Amino acid sequence: MRTLLLFVCALPALADTGNAVCARCHAAIARQYAQTGMAQSSGRVGQSPFKENLTDPRVSPAFLLQLGETSRQLEYFIGSGHIGRSYLFRRAGQLFQAPLSYFSAPKEWNTSPGFQHKPYPEFTRAVEPACLQCHTSPSRPFADSGVTCERCHGPGERHAARPAKSNIVNPAKLAPEQRDSVCAQCHLTGVARFARANRERGAYQPGDKLSDSIAIFVIEDAALSATSHMEKLAASRCQLATGDKLWCGTCHTAHADSTPEYYKSKCQGCHQPGSCTANAGNDCVGCHMPKRPTHSLEHLAFTDHSIPRRPSIGAAAANHGKIKEFWTGQANERDTAMAHSITNLDDAYQLLQESVKINPKDLPLQLQLAQQHERYAQDGKAQTLYTEILQSDPANTTALINLGTLRIKAGKAKEAMALWLRALAKNPALIGARLNLAVAQYQSGDPASAKASLKAVLEFEPAHPAALRMLAQLP
């Protein structure tokens, strides 16, 4: 006990305290919470209550993935396994997503979501920071399994040393937007989600408004096309009619899975017995919150949180090109321009050009505009802007790679190669840049370097068809 307390005091400010520390005083909650999908949503392979079927010859009982000639040691999993799991492996100090995932219902390994379109198993998809942001504790990924206490309760170091209600966040006691923000961190995806000007993506702490650090845009007709739980709920008659009174915590106890009985009691907290015009019995949720089949790992609300009168689970409607900021329906020029660019709306180019004039040093905005310049074949403007971006952020890989491509189109092979080498020094797994480099090296009369580059591609992607083909053609 005593040593643990000292350990807590010695932790640097804002570090994750870890679930074990909270469990010392909140043992019952910690035990209960540990059973949930959220608590088990990531971890080291082999170390979780959920067990995969390990009879597939491609994945050994020690989680060695073997596809053709390529083997990779799977190190971490993402996803509790209620529906399925994705896996991560390490290469050159970086974490990559495995091309195979586990699907729990059929108990089988299959191509990971988003990997289906490659003609070869891909081994260079770097894990997105957002992935870890939602499924782990980003300050200490995988140190605790899954979503930790502090993701909903805020930093607990001071509270653990001197427990009081005043130094820990209780989400249920927050004002509505701050309260909803706690769950929206991870349960509101939208069609565009990005950091606001001069804010870090991970700056949010429970107690804040998420919208202060992150802009989230959703499709305007959410009733038809929303995918995430918070959007769907916001489109429900129940929420529209009661406003802030209804929130995630109305039906979900944060530390445990709820039962159908519990959900029904919550419906009846607002709906009198007999208010169901179908007069249809007790399983309110069975009829009014129906489930989609769950044979994919896609991030969709499986249970229909729009609480419809009559169940209708059709295909999501098409986006009619109207999006809005989730919380207020309004956004400043900069964020509107960003969102329109990310979702590829036609007016994005115009909006970005105006917005960059007002925010000339805004890097994410500049990057969007530079890419739009390219899209509209304004190569000169794109090059000028990428060069400017590299002055403030010399290791920006997007700018290095794209400027390299523009330079080689302009006949400046030497400059292009130098830019790609800079990008590769930052991230050696950028396969597209490495292949372009190999071609440029070959064309500028340096087959030995070209060969070395192609071999470096094969280090990461041993079955890469283009690299293999080009290597075979070289003397």
Ligand code: HEC
């Ligand atoms: C040394 C014991 C101890 C530790 C460690 C501890 N707590 Fe507490 N916690 C308490 C006590 C005691 C209270 C009740 C305080 C009161 O009523 O004034 C409390 C209250 C709370 C509350 C309720 C606040 C409210 O306003 O209703 C939350 C939430 C909470 N703790 C979360 C945590 C989390 C998360 C951790 C780990 C980071 C943690 N606690 C670690 C003892 C502890």
Ligand code: HEC
């Ligand atoms: C840090 C990210 C994060 C936060 C914050 C978060 N969730 Fe989750 N939640 C997840 C993830 C990831 C899953 C999927 C877990 C899995 O792998 O099955 C999940 C699953 C759930 C589930 C399904 C049951 C379960 O436990 O798996 C419910 C219900 C849920 N969350 C409710 C909430 C509510 C209510 C809040 C706010 C009080 C909240 N979540 C906050 C990430 C988060």
Ligand code: HEC
């Ligand atoms: C914005 C937060 C967020 C991001 C980013 C995110 N997830 Fe999820 N993930 C969730 C939530 C919440 C669930 C629970 C179901 C749902 O809401 O769709 C989930 C469910 C899953 C599941 C199914 C777990 C189960 O068995 O129930 C897997 C697997 C998964 N995510 C993998 C990933 C991977 C891999 C990435 C990165 C490429 C990723 N997720 C990015 C929030 C997120």
Ligand code: HEC
């Ligand atoms: C997904 C978000 C989430 C996570 C993760 C979470 N909590 Fe909570 N916790 C809540 C919410 C929401 C409430 C308020 C419940 C209410 O009063 O309706 C709460 C309430 C509490 C309370 C005070 C009320 C009570 O039930 O005694 C304590 C103590 C607490 N949590 C401790 C913990 C500990 C310890 C952990 C980690 C083992 C944890 N929580 C993980 C969301 C979360």
Ligand code: HEC
């Ligand atoms: C916080 C209060 C509240 C809760 C909790 C709640 N509802 Fe509602 N619900 C309402 C209100 C208010 C309306 C709107 C009534 C009206 O428009 O006359 C509504 C409307 C509905 C409708 C009509 C939808 C339509 O499109 O016409 C259905 C069905 C419904 N609720 C079912 C449920 C079920 C099932 C649950 C539990 C899973 C539930 N509600 C939980 C307040 C609530």
Ligand code: HEC
């Ligand atoms: C009116 C009640 C109600 C409200 C409010 C509600 N949920 Fe749910 N939720 C349910 C029911 C019912 C299920 C299905 C549970 C089951 O099958 O065990 C569910 C399931 C889930 C799941 C599991 C994945 C899925 O889609 O089946 C997640 C995640 C979830 N809810 C998140 C949220 C979040 C986040 C909020 C707030 C935006 C929220 N819920 C608000 C009733 C509700």
Ligand code: HEC
């Ligand atoms: C067997 C399926 C079924 C079950 C179970 C069921 N409902 Fe319904 N409910 C319906 C249908 C269908 C309608 C629409 C009837 C209509 O259009 O007039 C409806 C309508 C409603 C409405 C809208 C009433 C209005 O004034 O317009 C509410 C509220 C509602 N149900 C609540 C509930 C609650 C609460 C429960 C659980 C106690 C429940 N329902 C159980 C099928 C069901």
